[in-house]
Amino acid sequence: MADLTALRFKNRLFYVLLAAGGLVALAGLYAVHMMESHGHIITGMNNQIVWGMPHVFAIFLIVAASGVLNVASIGSVFGKSIYKARAPLASLLSIAMLAGGLTVLMLDLGRPDRVIVAATNYNPTSVFAWNVLLYSGMFTLVALYLWTMMERRMNPWSKPAGLAVFAWRFILTTGTGLIFAFLTARQAYGSAILPPMFIVLSFAWGLAVFHVVQKVIYTWNEKTLDPAILQRTRNLLGVFVIGALYMVATYHLTNLYFAHRTGFEHFILVDGGIYPNLFWWGYVVFGNLVPLLLIYFPGLGKSTCVLVASLLVILGAFVLLYVFIIGGQAYPLDIFPGYQVSSTFGDGQIAIYHPSIYEFLLGFGGLAIAFIITTVSVRVLNFMPNDKPYIPD
Amino acid sequence: MSDTDAQRRQFLKTSLGAAAVAIAPGMLLFETARGNTEAASSKVRWGMLIDTAQCTQGCNDCVTACNKENGLSGGTAPTDSQWIRKIDLKDISSGHELSLPMMCQHCAEPPCVDVCPTAASFKRADGIVLVDRHRCIGCRYCMMACPYKARSFVHEPLTDQKPDVPRGKGTVESCTLCVQRIDKGQQPACAEACKNKAILFGNLNDENSEIAKKVRSVVSVQVRADLQLNTGIRYQGL
Numbered sequence: 369m370a371d372l373t374a375l376r377f378k379n380r381l382f383y384v385l386l387a388a389g390g391l392v393a394l395a396g397l398y399a400v401h402m403m404e405s406h407g408h409i410i411t412g413m414n415n416q417i418v419w420g421m422p423h424v425f426a427i428f429l430i431v432a433a434s435g436v437l438n439v440a441s442i443g444s445v446f447g448k449s450i451y452k453a454r455a456p457l458a459s460l461l462s463i464a465m466l467a468g469g470l471t472v473l474m475l476d477l478g479r480p481d482r483v484i485v486a487a488t489n490y491n492p493t494s495v496f497a498w499n500v501l502l503y504s505g506m507f508t509l510v511a512l513y514l515w516t517m518m519e520r521r522m523n524p525w526s527k528p529a530g531l532a533v534f535a536w537r538f539i540l541t542t543g544t545g546l547i548f549a550f551l552t553a554r555q556a557y558g559s560a561i562l563p564p565m566f567i568v569l570s571f572a573w574g575l576a577v578f579h580v581v582q583k584v585i586y587t588w589n590e591k592t593l594d595p596a597i598l599q600r601t602r603n604l605l606g607v608f609v610i611g612a613l614y615m616v617a618t619y620h621l622t623n624l625y626f627a628h629r630t631g632f633e634h635f636i637l638v639d640g641g642i643y644p645n646l647f648w649w650g651y652v653v654f655g656n657l658v659p660l661l662l663i664y665f666p667g668l669g670k671s672t673c674v675l676v677a678s679l680l681v682i683l684g685a686f687v688l689l690y691v692f693i694i695g696g697q698a699y700p701l702d703i704f705p706g707y708q709v710s711s712t713f714g715d716g717q718i719a720i721y722h723p724s725i726y727e728f729l730l731g732f733g734g735l736a737i738a739f740i741i742t743t744v745s746v747r748v749l750n751f752m753p754n755d756k757p758y759i760p761d
Numbered sequence: 762m763s764d765t766d767a768q769r770r771q772f773l774k775t776s777l778g779a780a781a782v783a784i785a786p787g788m789l790l791f792e793t794a795r796g797n798t799e800a801a802s803s804k805v806r807w808g809m810l811i812d813t814a815q816c817t818q819g820c821n822d823c824v825t826a827c828n829k830e831n832g833l834s835g836g837t838a839p840t841d842s843q844w845i846r847k848i849d850l851k852d853i854s855s856g857h858e859l860s861l862p863m864m865c866q867h868c869a870e871p872p873c874v875d876v877c878p879t880a881a882s883f884k885r886a887d888g889i890v891l892v893d894r895h896r897c898i899g900c901r902y903c904m905m906a907c908p909y910k911a912r913s914f915v916h917e918p919l920t921d922q923k924p925d926v927p928r929g930k931g932t933v934e935s936c937t938l939c940v941q942r943i944d945k946g947q948q949p950a951c952a953e954a955c956k957n958k959a960i961l962f963g964n965l966n967d968e969n970s971e972i973a974k975k976v977r978s979v980v981s982v983q984v985r986a987d988l989q990l991n992t993g994i995r996y997q998g999l
Contacts, residue, residue: 407930409916414839418901418914478899478914478931485898489879496878496902553872553908553988701910703863703984708851711863712837713910715848719839 378588382747389740396733399726400475408478411727416719417697422476424689425731428573429469429738430503431544431566432685434537435574436461437510439601441537444513444530450597450755454582455530457751459514461581461742462537462574463507468738470503472730495546502540509533518749541567548696555632556696561622565615569685572608576681579605581742582753583675589752593671597755602674606663609681613656616688628705635699636691640718643695646687655684694721803886806869807938808965808993809952810972810981811861815959818860821847826954827864830939832923842913842928844936845951859998862951862960864936865890865911866984867993873903873912882933888965888993889938897932904933908985911935938993965993 402410413420436458443452474483491497513529516522545563552558579601586593620637623629636643659677662668698719703709709716745751827845828835837843845864851857871890873882881896882903892903904912912935919928925941928934939949947953952962963972981995 407917408914409840413914414916415841415843415904415913416839416910418904478901478933479897479929480899482896482898485879485881485896489881489896491877491880493875494878494902495876496900500878547902550876551906553985554905697905701908703909704848704850706853708853709848711846711848713843713846713863714839715846715863715910 374590381588382743385743386740389736389743392736393733393740395729396475396731396736399729399733400480402726403476403730404480410724412722412724413727414719414721416714417694417721419693419697420721421690421723421727422472422730422734423693424686425734426469426472426476427544427689427693428682428685429465429472429734431541431570432573432577432682433462433465433469434506434541434544435570435572436465436578437533437537438571438574439578440513440530441534444527445534450600453755454578454753456514456517457582457585457746457753458574458578459510459517459533460745460751461577461738462510463514464738464741464745465577466503466506466510467741468734468736471737472734475730475733495543495550499540499543499547502536502543506533506536506540509536537570538567541570548692553701554696555623555629555699555702556636556692559619559622561615561619565619568608568611568615569688572605572612572681573685575601575605575608576678576685579674579678580682583671583678585746585752588746591752594755598671598674599669602663602669602677605674605678605681606660609656609659609663613652616651628702631702632699635718636695640695640699643691643698647691647695650687651684651691654680655687656681659684697721801885801887801889804966805887806965806993807888807943808867808963808972808995809938809949810961810975810979810995810997812959812961813859813861813996813998815957816860816862816955817957818849818858820860820957822954822956823847823862823951823960826950827936827939830923830942830950831926831937832921832928840914840916842915842934844911844913844934861996861999863909863911863984864951864994865938866909866990867936867938869991869993871990872906872908876902876906878902885940889940889943890935891937891940892933892935894927894929894932894934897929899931899933901933907935908988908990 411420439451439458440455440462442448443450443455474480477483486497486500490500509529509532513526513533516526516529542563545566548557549559549562582593620633624633634640636647638644659680662673662677662680698721700709700714700716700718703715824843824845824847825835827833831844833842833844845862847860848863849858849860867888867890869884869888871882871884874880874884874890877883878900879896879898881893881898882890883893884890899914901914904910904914912933914933915928915930918930922928926937939947939951942949948962949960952960961972961975963970965973965976967973976995979997981997982999983990983992983995984999
């Protein structure tokens, strides 16, 4: 009888979660409707800050979607059984986040109704156009990979499919980094270090998302994660966080080395108002140092500590992307080096940006889509990590 | 040849003749309606030479003329479209001040065209860089890529548009070099409006044109020449 009550509670919880996710997604749809009716004038974006809050959400989701596959890759490519058991969940999260991120990206277009044009008119020199192929290829490959893992007859194909996904996600995240790396005229971007930086960031962000979802699934199923498994994946998160911090530090040090970019670095790291504060406090302290403390400090590192550390890493990711995308545009473009510049179009001035509620709603709508896909999928199919001794290493 | 065959041939001849008579007026009307269909020629490279010594600080005639010609509101809020703007410059080391108009530089190697996913940003054979508003999806990647901040995004619905200058909410736009005037043999509105003759417009490829002669005889620079974009707009005295 007690079991039945628990089941009813779980059922009700599922529908409540679904309704909550649906409401947030609907709010996102409302934001899209408003942006469509009034134009981008109701957002905080303008002709100086052309990519705003929706891009922060979209790029987080896309980068994390690629990074979460790291769990699957360690299983498939390197044959580690505890990661192999988590590969289906990692793949599901990848598809869910990619769907959420792309939805935000598409609906933030000035003319989302013309998205078919992007599929029928293809400019081979555009990194965005490459990404259309990379994203759709990723969906297909990860779906195939899931099939090889979850359909017993297809199991022998799991390793080659895993290898293909492993290679594809590296190329995909390289593509995301290249969107910025090829913008040579802007002081914030135009650096070959950006693609590898995004790849390392994706490892940390993807694994952090994985930790959060895994914790929820274990709680939902009233199970406890084996402490030995938690320790291994927790340590991996720590290593990825250190790696990500190293790459971000290298990116800023590289910029500082170029004489003509020191002005921008000074702006982002020292006197740019909200941006240095967000960078040092939001990203470095709360997004990296505190999580590292929670992971490695003796006596800490338990399940809840890892959950909080993961949530902080995700928060840090949003903060870093905000500083990178918005701060990078806020700093004036250096069109006339050696001159003091002024005009009616914001030349020589720090651009102002206040994200509007519609941008947040759209972004949260994307998160809600990822949430709904994950919640429904883990209920209808068995995505629970299955740690059994017979899984070969 | 049998009688039947002859009749068939005669029938076909008559039918073709009748069809030609029926279609001809329509074809004539079609040709008339299409107007001048001559394609832009790669033998031409339209450009401008801007003499900063002649450009007066505070004078906004070129901006006003552009707004009027292209149906822009003339607003200067961060969300308003500005196809051309006056920039005031002060040399940090010498204190020397100057003023100049800034617009799309109509690069020979335009970064906006490179990054546009749908090829909505394109360069005509005569060097004019344009946006196909029917193809633009409003991704704003071209705005991120433009080193001259020359592009604007249409943030609001538009009314009272000029028939010759199609614009649209949710798409990106920039200086077209007044392509609608150039194709009629006229000068861009800004060049025509400049009282001080600071803007010299013409064909850079025609060695006998006034602009080509002047570019040969005076020192002119391209803005951000280090990017090697080979701009169609050159500045003298910068």
